[in-house]
Amino acid sequence: IERGKNYGWPIATHGINYSGLPIPEAKGKIVEGTVGPQHVWEKSPGLSGMAFYDSDRFKPWQHNVFIGALVGQELIRLQFDGDKVVHEERLLGELNKRIxxxxxxxxxxxxxxxxxxxxxxxxxxxxxxL
Structure with missing residues (x-):
């Protein structure tokens, strides 16, 4: 995120209203003059809660982002290369619990x-x- 940039909401969006109807103000997914997203879920997993992992305990997770999913009922791990998402993993789905x-x-x-x-x-x- 950069100060002064227009990230588009609500005129540029991949989203829909909770009712399933389009966002009335939306003009499309990509709108001239706005900065588009770098990662998109066409169907929202119901994001809730997020942690940036910066501990030394689990080195493979360093600089990853973990996001709870209410609808998806899982923990989503995003791995980055710079500012680009290069891998997505879904964890804890076997719990069948809203995160x-x-x-x-x-x-x-x-x-x-x-x-x-x-x-x-x-x-x-x-x-x-061990």
Whole structure:
């Protein structure tokens, strides 16, 4: 994100209203004079909560972004090369739980909170070689 740039909302969008109808102000996905997105989900996974991973505990995750998904019911990991997304991975789908929030703890693990009346808190990490 750069100061003073026009990122288009709501005239340039890939999105739709919650009703399924188009955004009334939208003029298309790409509109002259606006900066387009670098990564798009044509069908929203229902993003909720995001953490930038900067711990030394799990080196393969350094500088990755982790995003909770309410609709997708998973944790999304985005890997970057500079400012470009080069890999996307879906994690924790086997839980069948809406992911409300994700945070990096001071111990380098990720903590994932689910979105139910009896929601759970999960500690997430990579298997380390012994």
């Amino acid at each position: 409300r929030d994700v945070r990096q703890g001071p111990d380098g693990y990720l903590y994932v909170l689910t979105d139910e009346d009896d929601g759970a808190l999960y500690k997430v990490g990579l298997k380390q070689p």
